[in-house]
Amino acid sequence: MSLSRRAFLSGCAALPLSAQLSQFAMAEISIGPGTLTTIRDGHLTIPGGFVFDPMPQDQLIPLLQEAGISGQTLQPDCNVSLYRDETNTVLFDVGAGPDFQSSAGKLVEGLEQAGVAPEDITHVVFTHAHPDHIWGLLDEFDDPLFSDATYMIGRAEWDYWWNPETVDTIGEARVAMAVGARRRLEAIEDTVVFFSGGEEILPGIRAVSTPGHTPGHMSFEVRSGSEAALVIGDAIGNHHVAFMRPEWPSGSDQDAEVAASTRIALLDRIVADDLKIAGFHLPGGGIGRVERTGNTFRFLPEAS
Known part of the structure; x- marks a missing residue:
């Protein structure tokens, strides 16, 4: 069944690693004494137009064919990053919870498979407040699920969603998000x-x-000495067009022009500093490196 862009937005109301991590932990790297792991929260089903509509369609179609991507429907993975060092257990975002899409909201099961209980989380750090990143915040009693954690968010992101005018200015299709x-x-x-x-x-x-x-929106550099990775949230939102044509606008971005400039600068930095990245909607567990050819880029998953 197809899903329109409007219907999608209105609906907002590991064996590859080890037997213990099972299918929920998709990728893992060491950063000094710490470990960065992605925990699968499931996946989304969204109309391709939600991402592709603002792009030059005559140039887009051959790129999608090259990438083996359908322009009709996308099913991006949702990878929540978990960083554990000798002191802290830090969760970057909390997934979609049970009220967004039935294919998402699997974070608690994934953490359990990784041997982590909600009360073990010392800090929850938000990249941004879209539904698939923050709707998993509350338990069935509407209390914060990670009850012992310190919650942290960028001031500008908080101010935007806290502003009572946002619900009137964000656009009708995104009202439920606000x-x-x-x-x-x-x-x-x-x-x-x-x-x-x-x-x-x-x-x-x-x-x-x-x-x-x-x-x-915030990303986060996790570093120990010369070892580092960037947790990028949705700053780079897919593994195909965002890398092949980072300058193109994406319909998933609230300010497409600013997001494109951010994406270009971020990719330049990732390549220049030889950083690994952890992306929320990237495949293969979302952790990998970036390869550059001229003005285009390619994501190479760590788990592949």
């Missing part, structure tokens, strides 16, 4: 910790401002 984000942020209002781009928010974790997908 309402859902505000409801979940209210649950952590009294305890949340704010930060800005460039700040070291935890030892070895630095916030990197990557706006466009949302006004306050």
Whole structure:
């Protein structure tokens, strides 16, 4: 059954690693004494037009054919990043929870397979407040699921979703996103910790401002000495067109022009600094490296 862009947005109301991690943990790398693991939250089903509509269609079709991608329907993976060092257990985003799409919201099961209970999480750090990243915040009693965690979010991202005018300016198709984000942020209002781009928010974790997908979207550099990776959230939202034509606008970005500029700069930095990345919607567990050829890029999953 096909799913329209409007219907999708309105609906917002590992064996490859080890037997213990099972199918939920898709990729894992060491960063100094720490470990960065992706935990599968399931996948989304979205109309291709949600991403592709603003792009030059005559140039897009051959690229999709080259990548083996259908322009009709996409089913991107959802990879929640988990970083564990000798002190902290940090979760980047909390997945979709049970109320977004039935194919997503599997994070708790994935964490259990990885030997991590919700009460083990010391910090929850948000890249942004879209449904598949923040709707897993609350348990069945509408209390924060990760009850012992410190919640952290960029100040600009919080201010955007907290602003009562956002629901009237975000556009009709995204109203449910604004309402859902505000409801979940209210649950952590009294305890949340704010930060800005460039700040070291935890030892070895630095916030990197990557706006466009949302006004306050953040990525995070996780570093120990010379070893580092970037947790990029949705700053690079897919493994095909976003890498082949990073300058093209994407319909999934709230400010497509800013997001494209962010994406180009981020890819340049990733390649120049030889950084591994962990992307929320990238395949193969979402952890990998980036290869550059001229003005185009390619994502090479670690798990492949």
